[in-house]
Amino acid sequence: MQNTAAKTFPIERIRADFPLLQTEMNGKPLVFLDSAASSQKPQQVLDAIEQYYENDNANVHRGVYALSQRATDAFEAARKTMAAYINAPDEHEVIWVRGCTEGINLIASTYGQRFKTGDEIIVSHMEHHSNIVPWQMLCERSGAILKVIPVLDNGELDMVAYKELLNERTVFVSVVHVSNALGTVNPVVDICNMAHEVGAVVLIDGAQATPHGKVDVQAIGCDFYTFSGHKMCGPTGQGILWGKRELLESMPPYHGGGEMIDKVSFEGTTYNVIPFKFEAGTPNMAGAIGLASAADYMTSLDLDAIEQYEAELLAYATGEMTKIEGLKVIGTAPEKHSVLSFLVEGMHPYDLGTLLDKQGVAVRTGHHCCQPLMERFGIPGTVRASFAFYNTREDVDRLVAATTRAVKMLS
Amino acid sequence: MTIAERQAEIIDEFEMFDDWMDKYEHIIELGKDLPLIDAAYKDEDHKIRGCQSQVWLHAAPEGDKLRFTADSDAIITKGLISLMVRVLDDQPAAEIANTELSFIEKIGLHEHLSPTRSNGLRSMVKQMKLYGIAQAAQQNAQANG
Numbered sequence: 347m348q349n350t351a352a353k354t355f356p357i358e359r360i361r362a363d364f365p366l367l368q369t370e371m372n373g374k375p376l377v378f379l380d381s382a383a384s385s386q387k388p389q390q391v392l393d394a395i396e397q398y399y400e401n402d403n404a405n406v407h408r409g410v411y412a413l414s415q416r417a418t419d420a421f422e423a424a425r426k427t428m429a430a431y432i433n434a435p436d437e438h439e440v441i442w443v444r445g446c447t448e449g450i451n452l453i454a455s456t457y458g459q460r461f462k463t464g465d466e467i468i469v470s471h472m473e474h475h476s477n478i479v480p481w482q483m484l485c486e487r488s489g490a491i492l493k494v495i496p497v498l499d500n501g502e503l504d505m506v507a508y509k510e511l512l513n514e515r516t517v518f519v520s521v522v523h524v525s526n527a528l529g530t531v532n533p534v535v536d537i538c539n540m541a542h543e544v545g546a547v548v549l550i551d552g553a554q555a556t557p558h559g560k561v562d563v564q565a566i567g568c569d570f571y572t573f574s575g576h577k578m579c580g581p582t583g584q585g586i587l588w589g590k591r592e593l594l595e596s597m598p599p600y601h602g603g604g605e606m607i608d609k610v611s612f613e614g615t616t617y618n619v620i621p622f623k624f625e626a627g628t629p630n631m632a633g634a635i636g637l638a639s640a641a642d643y644m645t646s647l648d649l650d651a652i653e654q655y656e657a658e659l660l661a662y663a664t665g666e667m668t669k670i671e672g673l674k675v676i677g678t679a680p681e682k683h684s685v686l687s688f689l690v691e692g693m694h695p696y697d698l699g700t701l702l703d704k705q706g707v708a709v710r711t712g713h714h715c716c717q718p719l720m721e722r723f724g725i726p727g728t729v730r731a732s733f734a735f736y737n738t739r740e741d742v743d744r745l746v747a748a749t750t751r752a753v754k755m756l757s
Numbered sequence: 758m759t760i761a762e763r764q765a766e767i768i769d770e771f772e773m774f775d776d777w778m779d780k781y782e783h784i785i786e787l788g789k790d791l792p793l794i795d796a797a798y799k800d801e802d803h804k805i806r807g808c809q810s811q812v813w814l815h816a817a818p819e820g821d822k823l824r825f826t827a828d829s830d831a832i833i834t835k836g837l838i839s840l841m842v843r844v845l846d847d848q849p850a851a852e853i854a855n856t857e858l859s860f861i862e863k864i865g866l867h868e869h870l871s872p873t874r875s876n877g878l879r880s881m882v883k884q885m886k887l888y889g890i891a892q893a894a895q896q897n898a899q900a901n902g
């Protein structure tokens with residue numbers, strides 16, 4: 347088989363950067379195939395966080411002293427790094443949030459305040475619960491109606507149905523860039539163009555896109571984009587919401603508190619400019635610095651090379667796993683990123699997952715926070731192996747061997 | 758055999774296995790052997806919803822004792838259920854209510870009772886004890902009434 351990226355990708359050096367990949371699970375060298383839930387962290391990111399606390403720690407935007415200035419500089423430099431990571435035109439459009447979930451809730455709670463009875467919001471059938479529930483809550487408050495783009499049998503969005511859902515009442519479209527349960531890469535450029543034709547605004551959930559390759563929000567043409575740092579080698583509790591300046595400026599604030607104000611008085615308070623308007627309270631400074639360091643780390647490996655390497659790994663895994671009798675891949679879209687969801691006929695995902703765990707292979711089983719999608723396929727859940735650029739063909743071989751053994755035991 | 762004796766017997770039985778996979782091989786066998794719950798009880802009323810796997814549990818009083826039957830859609834969960842049933846089935850309600858189930862931990866399978874597993878097993882153990890408490894309370898009331 348063609349094996350181009352794998353030959354030049356410095357996989358050994360990369361693996362050495364990840365302390366947790368050197369450990370054992372249940373007495374076997376760990377094969378970590380649950381990066382879609384949360385990725386492992388390289389030493390460089392751990393060092394950046396430690397170095398921040400050891401040398402630069404002070405509250406940002408507040409002190410006149412040199413240390414606070416240094417912390418502020420590092421914090422704002424991190425914002426700039428993240429803006430560049432998604433090719434945002436202006437770093438002031440980049441808002442620190444805890445993660446994707448908070449990014450979506452922020453938009454639903456602020457931009458969503460303008461929605462009224464009869465307005466239509468579109469999501470898809472493959473959304474993570476975090477891109478369903480905030481919209482349901484908003485619909486309850488506002489009287490807006492939630493519409494759902496169906497998913498085809500191979501795990502692609504039904505774009506014909508999407509076109510039919512769009513109309514002059516459509517005010518908002520919120521769709522996942524890459525499905526965490528199926529791996530499908532959605533045609534986000536088309537999704538945005540079509541929504542804009544009817545005057546709707548688009549949010550893209552990029553949780554599973556930013557860990558696997560280049561994301562360019564300007565090329566996508568979306569209005570908002572959000573993702574979580576912990577899925578792309580960054581620390582937990584820090585993510586990004588990007589939005590177009592004129593939209594962010596038109597939105598009311600989210601949380602009230604320090605940092606987000608211009609002037610506070612009991613007669614009336616005025617708000618700070620973006621991005622600070624949306625960043626009430628002391629921010630997660632170490633998180634921001636850690637995330638920027640993760641972005642630097644991934645960029646230094648070359649995001650195109652990462653994408654290429656992972657694509658070859660997924661193709662290899664798909665080819666080997668489908669040799670197992672009775673194994674069926676859930677999600678076979680032509681465009682996929684690093685997720686292999688599967689079932690074996692007559693076997694429960696929980697049983698397979700448990701037996702893989704005992705063989706040192708960490709996978710996720712269950713509905714992957716996508717219950718409507720599982721219902722769509724009429725299945726209780728899947729076993730999901732998800733890959734990152736630090737996984738190898740040996741990891742795949744271990745997955746295949748462990749699954750083969752589990753299947754034999756369960757037959 | 759008392760609950761304690763039955764627990765000790767299972768701990769003994771599992772001492773034979775030093776390899777994880779052998780242990781699971783045995784659990785899977787137990788799962789396959791578990792007498793099926795009466796189809797009539799495999800309904801929403803008897804379902805204990807887990808996130809990962811589902812469990813059905815039925816309890817029926819027999820004198821001062823309780824009889825349990827159970828099932829699951831996952832075979833490993835079913836194997837573990839069969840151990841629970843083996844320990845608690847046909848035991849006095851009061852003892853079921855008061856017993857400490859330590860054998861699962863002793864045979865190294867405690868992780869299956871962890872809330873992160875959400876396989877229905879943890880809720881099932883709780884439910885079995887609740888049946889025990891309710892039945893014991895009823896017997897007390899009858900004895901005193």
Ligand SMILES: Cc1ncc(COP(=O)(O)O)c(C=O)c1O
Pocket residue numbers: 382383444445446447448474476477522524525526551553554574715
């Ligand atoms: C596609 C998708 N959207 C949203 C989320 C939520 O991310 P977080 O829990 O980090 O906020 C996830 C995480 O599993 C995801 O995979």
